[in-house]
Amino acid sequence: MQSIRLVEGWEHYRGSLGGVWEVWREAKLKSSLYHLPWEAVSLPHCFNRYDAVDPDVKYYQGQGWYRTSLGISNPYKEGRTLLRFEGAGQKSTVYVATGETGRHNGGFDEFRLDITEAAEAAKGDPLYKGKVPVAVMTDNSRDLETIPSDISDFNVYGGLYRHVHLVYVPKISLERVHATVLCVSGDKATIQLKARLYNPQRASDTVKLTVTVRDPAGKEIFRRETSAAPWEGLTELDRLELDALALWSPDHPQLYTCEVELESVHGATKQTVRFGVRTYEFVEKGPFLLNGKRLLIRGTHRHDDHAGVGAAMTDDMIRTELRLVKEMGANFLRLGHYQQSELVLELCDELGLLVWEEIPWCRGGLGGDGYKRQCREMLEAMIDQHYNHPSVIIWGLGNENDWEADFDSFDKDAIRAFMKELHDLSHELDPYRLTGIRRCDFCKDIVDVYSPSIWAGWYRGIYPKYEEYSRHGFEQTSRFLHLEWGADAMAGRHVEQPYTGFRDIRAGTSAEERDGDFLMSGGEPRVSALGDWSETYFCDLIDWHLKSQETMDWLTGTAQWVFKDFSTPVRPDNPVPYVNQKGVIERDFTKKDAYYVFQSYWSEQPMVRIYGHSWRTRWGRPSEKKLIRVYSNCLEAELFANGISCGRQRRDPQNFPCAGLRWEIELAEGFNHLKVVASKDGVTVEDETHYEYQTSSWSEPAYLRMTATKQTDSLVSLEVKAYDRNHVFCPDAVNFIRFSLAGDGKLIDNLGTARASRYVQLAGGRATICAEYAAEGTLIASAASDGLKTAIVVV
Known part of the structure; x- marks a missing residue:
């Protein structure tokens, strides 16, 4: 097999066309009458990369066309020529010259199209001068009968925003290899290997198979050669016993490698997959066990979204983001709310991040037959394409499916029945992983793991009652995992006295988000509408949650929403319009202070951080003592203000805020320099920053x-x-x-x-x-x- 990533040589036109001939006719008719404003682009490319956060317009939803000309030379006699798309939004139609070669409905799963015959025909057309013209129409238009819903709290992006590949394969080739850990007993495990062929012409020539397995150190531990006639579907190739196991875990993400090589008279192909050996269990009414030991899930979430590119994140951007997640100390990542790229899963495998990956059945209700078919197909594709990743422990079936919006009727019984169908389908395709959903109480008994909605101190309630709210949610379901908690924070906004709302807001017995709570006005009093959206409050809320989670011995774990700010069409009135600002980093990877709060609880690497590096002006009365906050995982820290020691403080995780690492000192009027020094395991770390201190009072801005x-x-x-x-x-x-x-x-x-x-x-x-x-x-x-x-x- 040969695979060529198609990056350059593309042009893009954002808008609808009367037909595919309009893509090519200018080249033939040589008239400015037929000129369209095509733009040279590189892939991946998202045509909403800027307008998704334009404060003055709604982001474009409609057709976006791409065109290129390929030099195709398949090295295999009677070989097949394919186009492989890692993801395109949201509906795609692919043409070679003016002939349609295939369609795909879904913006997040991979798909392949065979263009062999169409490419040969196009090469013979003198208009294209021996090249193969390829056009792709992507369409992210609103459509109630597709998922995800357009009322989702994220943009339904358009474009070729993941990689596209030109692939050459022999007449008979390997299409997919699955490695399954059937059982683990002591230091031994049984591995089953299955494979599926791509053999569209039903060739019957005997194939030779060579299976090689290497341990995490690269040592060959299994090799077998066999011969077989071509087969249909996913078929078992071999079983092997592993001993002296190297188990996969967040601390030691050990990966085995399996190579399957297929040879025939038509040529050879090889598939290399990695797998890990681990066991896990969500104990009923109890904690989470990984490899037989309790592990507190410390997680966050991610969207495919970045400043200036939208969903078209480069590989380097994705690597940077996942590295930042791991360095924060997380061991879990929920991929919200759709299948993400193969690279994301590979990095989670390598870094040791447990994964919940889900299909984009998000909000809106339940549509008709086509809607259901898309849900099934996307679940099947996600499981098939990401089956081998040991990081994946839960297949998510939906999110906020109790949110009525897209249809004139909202039938809970129908939603329950379809959720059960997806649950059964998931277990049929993959009996070794669990299913889960978040926020749909009337379906919580169907799936294996359930997350209720708990937004203590933001959409409902107050954060000092977080443990009580969580306990209430825990008692309502058999296997509990708390996904989505946190608050919005405007980067660079800090306050001397953070808003708590404790006097204005009803504490209640639960803290679920309700429809409309994301709005900036109306509804019951809540911090999200009344609060200051400061990093100060954000850090306090996170600090309280984390200190509480460390003492909740019944807790499986949680995942904060969300790692990085992202674009959304439903929040035009936010401080940064059309941006969900719950991230601990901004859309360009700039860290907010909350990132360091997480590190102080979760990271093993010694760290220390003075709160408020972006707080340029503090304020108060002359000689008034001001609170200096420090976040660190070291046992003790010493603060210096303007070169003078303010003393040492010892860390106590239950001493809120800042685990006791706080000082009340007088700041000098004008410039102040702060420095903190801490040590852990013989490693000394330090941090410094400076403020202006303003004592002049002010009135309303003029x-x-x-x-x-x-x-x-x-x-x-x-x-x-x-x-x-x-x-x-x-x-x-x-x-x-x-x-x-x-x-x-x-x-x-x-x-x-x-x-x-x-x-x-x-x-x-x-x-x-x-x-x-x-x-x-x-x-x-x-x-x-x-x-x-x-x-x-x-x-």
């Missing part, structure tokens, strides 16, 4: 002041700050600001971060954005806010 700082010959940073009528800086101002630009340059915006959005709330009384400009030109930048005097600066 005007804006903007400054420009050149970063390079072509890049300038623009900062706007709010001042009151007495010209005193307002460090707690949260007004929305709109940046505008005229002249020879452009704003670097629509990235969905606090520093790259042209319409954004102030954080710490200020907002920043960058602009590109021509060195010989003039740039006029403005910042406006309702009711405030506009600021203008000329560069």
